Amino acid sequence: MFEIEKIENRVEKAVLVALITKTQDERQANEYLDELAFLAETAGAECVKRFTQKLDGPHSVTYVGKGKLEEMRRWIESELEAERDVDMVVFDDELSAKQIRNIENELKVRVIDRTQLILDIFAMRAQTANAKTQVELAQYKYMLPRLQRMWTHLERQGGGSGSGGGKGAVGLRGPGETQLEMDRRIILNRMALLKSRLSEIDKQKRTQRSNRGRMIRVALVGYTNVGKSTLLNLMAKTEVFAENKLFATLDTTVRKVVIDNLPFLLSDTVGFIRKIPTDLVDSFKSTLDEVREADLLLHVVDISHPDFEEQIDVVNRTLADLGCAEKPVIIVFNKVDAYTWTEKEADDLTPAGSENVSLVELQQTWMNKMGENCIFISARERLNIDELRDLLYNRVRQLHVQKYPYNDFLFNQYDNDGRPL
CATH class of the missing domain: 1.10.287 (Helix Hairpins)
Known part of the structure; x- marks a missing residue:
């Protein structure tokens, strides 16, 4: 319905726009634009230009100010005059119908917002x-x-057979x-x-x-593209579609996992993202019920991402919106093999961050207080997977005893649906 077209077998060219506000500084705005560019790439478009503007908040009529809109218009016209394609302008926030209409009238190219772009990707991914x-x-x-x-x-037209001159008069x-x-x-x-x-x-x-029988349910949750499907494939020894693109997984996949004769169900769910459209959360209720009904959540985090802590906050807020904030959680810091940093000089006054702190030092921060509630792995390189299996075994065993105290699960044999034989 909103699909980005492949015009004459070429990739569409997109211009990206974001605001720098009191709640979103320049660094965040640029990082959000990086993610918006990744979204556009996933949808099949290529980013050719970025615009940002400092404002207290989005302009109610044109999102950006008149001066910035004029600057964008002149740049687009110059590109078109030079026979370089500009097919659309993508805004990093949701736009109203009035804003879209006014911006399109000024820029003379197609205008879409972040929500429409995400919906387009979901439409492409839905199988x-x-x-x-x-x-x-x-x-x-x-x-x-x-x-x-x-x-x-097709706006309302004047005239007609009815009496009266009001705009909404009969006739x-x-x-x-x-x-x-x-x-x-x-x-x-x-x-x-x-x-x-x-x-x-x-x-x-x-x-x-x-x-599904008397088995503990474990759900993989996390930001999109953090490696949940890869981890499911590894734990369940199965082949679920996994790709280095956003929202590779839309449908919930549930697999039975057995560790030392202890079976449990492991489910992969749709990834979360900043500013995820509320309508998508509402529409995917049946899919997200796997999260609501899980006994244990494995929160997978891409430790190599420079904004991994903000991604953790996004997922935690979404889980709270789903009523799952109180569920037991193990944070699985994935992609340790891709974690990079630059050693900080002694006289460097730059604040410490993931870009200049080693992984060992990072593990000694707030993560150290989590104890067995977190683990560091690489699903792709299979690092610390045995430790993850041991941790899961102990946690699932505890939950099973609590939930099914009269079921001696350690000595029972189960069929593929989790029913005791």
Whole structure:
């Protein structure tokens, strides 16, 4: 529905825009633009230019100020005059229909926002009927308040057979309003149908979960592209699609894992991200129920990412929104093989950060207080995987005794669905 097109077999060129505000400094704005560029690349576009502006907050009419919008317009025109392609401008925040309309009128190119870009990626990644239904519902929720923008060429027309000169008088409704109302009704009916389908899917998934037997459920959670699917493949000795792109996994995958005759269920879930659209969280309720019903969460973190601590905060806030903040958690710091740093000189006054602190020193910070609630691994290089298995065995065993005190799981044999033989 929002797919980025491949025009004449070429990659579309995108301009990225973000604000520097009181709550988002220049460093953060640039890091968010890095992520936005990765999102654009995942969707099939290439970033050719970035614009930032210092403002107290987004302008209600054009997001950026008039001067910055004029600067963007002149740059785009110069690129087009030089026969260099500029296909769209992508903003790092969600835009209103009025903002999109005003910016497009000024820049004369397609304008999309971060939410629309993420929805586009989800639409590309959705493979199963469940995921496709969830994405389609989220797309319609996004589209509904922006319908009028799609019909600006059919605005209300004056004249007509009715009496009275008011803009909303009977007989003065133009085809634009008629079409707008028709589209709104069609979308609302479609949304009702999709919600009904998701309700049925939700019932089926609850039945599946109730039939899994007396096994502890462990869910992999984390920011997108931190290596959850790779870790699932390693632990469950299976082949789940894993790729170095954002949102490679949309559908929840559940696999049975056995460590020293102790079985448990391990599920991979959709990755979280900054400014994740609320409509997507709502639409993916049945998928995220795997997180809600888990007995233990494995929070996978990309320790090599310069913003890994902020990513941890994003995931923790999302878990709190899902009502999972009190669940037991083990933080799995992944990609230790990719962690890089530059030794800090003695007279260097630069504040210590992940870029100039060794991994050993980093482990002695707040992470040291977590004890057995955190572990450092590399799923790709298989570093410390045996230690992770031992940690999981002990934690799952404790949870099993607490949850099923009368089930001597250590001596029971289980079938593939987790039922004792």
